[in-house]
Amino acid sequence: MAGRTDTKTRILDAAEKLFAERGFSETSLRLITSKAEVNLASVNYHFGSKKELIRAVLARYLDVFMPTAATEIKRLHLAPEHASLNEIFSALIKPLLDLNKVRNGGTIIFLQLLGRGYIESQGHLRWFITTHYGQHLSTFVQAVSASAPHIPPAEMFWRLHFTLGTIVFTMASADALNEIAASDYGEHNNTEAIIRKVIPYMAAGVAVPVTSNE
Amino acid sequence: MAGRTDTKTRILDAAEKLFAERGFSETSLRLITSKAEVNLASVNYHFGSKKELIRAVLARYLDVFMPTAATEIKRLHLAPEHASLNEIFSALIKPLLDLNKVRNGGTIIFLQLLGRGYIESQGHLRWFITTHYGQHLSTFVQAVSASAPHIPPAEMFWRLHFTLGTIVFTMASADALNEIAASDYGEHNNTEAIIRKVIPYMAAGVAVPVTSNE
DNA sequence: TCTTAATTAAAACACCTGTTTAAATTAATC
DNA sequence: GATTAATTTAAACAGGTGTTTTAATTAAGA
Numbered sequence: 224m225a226g227r228t229d230t231k232t233r234i235l236d237a238a239e240k241l242f243a244e245r246g247f248s249e250t251s252l253r254l255i256t257s258k259a260e261v262n263l264a265s266v267n268y269h270f271g272s273k274k275e276l277i278r279a280v281l282a283r284y285l286d287v288f289m290p291t292a293a294t295e296i297k298r299l300h301l302a303p304e305h306a307s308l309n310e311i312f313s314a315l316i317k318p319l320l321d322l323n324k325v326r327n328g329g330t331i332i333f334l335q336l337l338g339r340g341y342i343e344s345q346g347h348l349r350w351f352i353t354t355h356y357g358q359h360l361s362t363f364v365q366a367v368s369a370s371a372p373h374i375p376p377a378e379m380f381w382r383l384h385f386t387l388g389t390i391v392f393t394m395a396s397a398d399a400l401n402e403i404a405a406s407d408y409g410e411h412n413n414t415e416a417i418i419r420k421v422i423p424y425m426a427a428g429v430a431v432p433v434t435s436n437e
Numbered sequence: 438m439a440g441r442t443d444t445k446t447r448i449l450d451a452a453e454k455l456f457a458e459r460g461f462s463e464t465s466l467r468l469i470t471s472k473a474e475v476n477l478a479s480v481n482y483h484f485g486s487k488k489e490l491i492r493a494v495l496a497r498y499l500d501v502f503m504p505t506a507a508t509e510i511k512r513l514h515l516a517p518e519h520a521s522l523n524e525i526f527s528a529l530i531k532p533l534l535d536l537n538k539v540r541n542g543g544t545i546i547f548l549q550l551l552g553r554g555y556i557e558s559q560g561h562l563r564w565f566i567t568t569h570y571g572q573h574l575s576t577f578v579q580a581v582s583a584s585a586p587h588i589p590p591a592e593m594f595w596r597l598h599f600t601l602g603t604i605v606f607t608m609a610s611a612d613a614l615n616e617i618a619a620s621d622y623g624e625h626n627n628t629e630a631i632i633r634k635v636i637p638y639m640a641a642g643v644a645v646p647v648t649s650n651e
Numbered sequence: 652t653c654t655t656a657a658t659t660a661a662a663a664c665a666c667c668t669g670t671t672t673a674a675a676t677t678a679a680t681c
Numbered sequence: 682g683a684t685t686a687a688t689t690t691a692a693a694c695a696g697g698t699g700t701t702t703t704a705a706t707t708a709a710g711a
Contacts, residue, residue: 230688230689261689262688262689262690262691263690263691264689264690264691265688265689265690268687268688268689269688
């Protein structure tokens, strides 16, 4: 290995921030490399293509988040009583907030990347995540299902995606919403506060009894 | 007026479909005009710019949806008893499904456009909607607040945006989710079925008591 | 019908995109 | 210290973008 050994890291750091706040296709390699203060061609040299850079950015977070999240969920399973939905969702708070230790603003960056990826990539990210982290994912789904046994699997499938939409859309607009909330209600929430607001909302929605609509 | 009088309409029809399924920045004017079978320059001639075309596409739906939605909400207010959250949200079903009469697949196109707009436009759409349709919007917010008086205004602000995220993200991924649901659970849902699934979820989340998290 | 205005059409414009090339430079190995 | 490999650099490439221009065509008004 040679050269300033952190060129790859500089690119990843600059890219994830820009991707999170403006989206993948709205972020050019020239913008990334100028913010990272590296040469344009270094992206293709180190990552091969922009698409693979996007994958690398996401993987750097998923590789940290997924295992620790799954561990937390399994820890809940060991408890004598079944955990409540609120507890299960809350078990994700620590893994999420730990991403702030990995990098400044890591939590919200990760959630924003997730949202951008789901919406922009037309299913590619969904496929990538389920094939690479399917084990961890089903641990989570099983825990939720066990905690809300009155919800049939197909209905649970939809509700968990509602949940994903709730958190991901919220985080994508978090900055804008926070500004409005601050000026209209004098509130000032950080990422953790927003997560703690959204969990009861999601838990209630996931568990609400299925009714044949009037 | 002269020429094939429906050039503007042809552009709008082609644009909204492409915008909804691939996003605004991923859709080029050349793709739009080729699908619409009109000349490239006609977009700038009739709309001035791509940005104004986007606005026109959204306005064509909002101008139909917003008034009828507000009318439905007001009708609920006239009832002797306060409407439940489920009833309020359900009051939006008819205005939404009526968009299918305006154009084939109008309902899902509108919701997808809304989601794309909120996420891609970095607050521009939010500003546009609140300034142009603020009256209708606050009618809705008031109805919801009256139906869940135990939720403080600031909390309600957040929960209604959670709700927006839920529906909008769901619709943006509706096609992909439907495919998975069909292959994994043998389900086949149309737009209305998904809307009817999501309403109880949202209503439960909006109304859940506020708790100081453990 | 003739004239004027509105619309359509083809081409070019200026700029931005991701990627590749080939030379210069830096680091590692013998 | 010489040689080899890894990395960085500047430049060019090929293609796509929204927009503008200029001329041809079509419709409308006198």
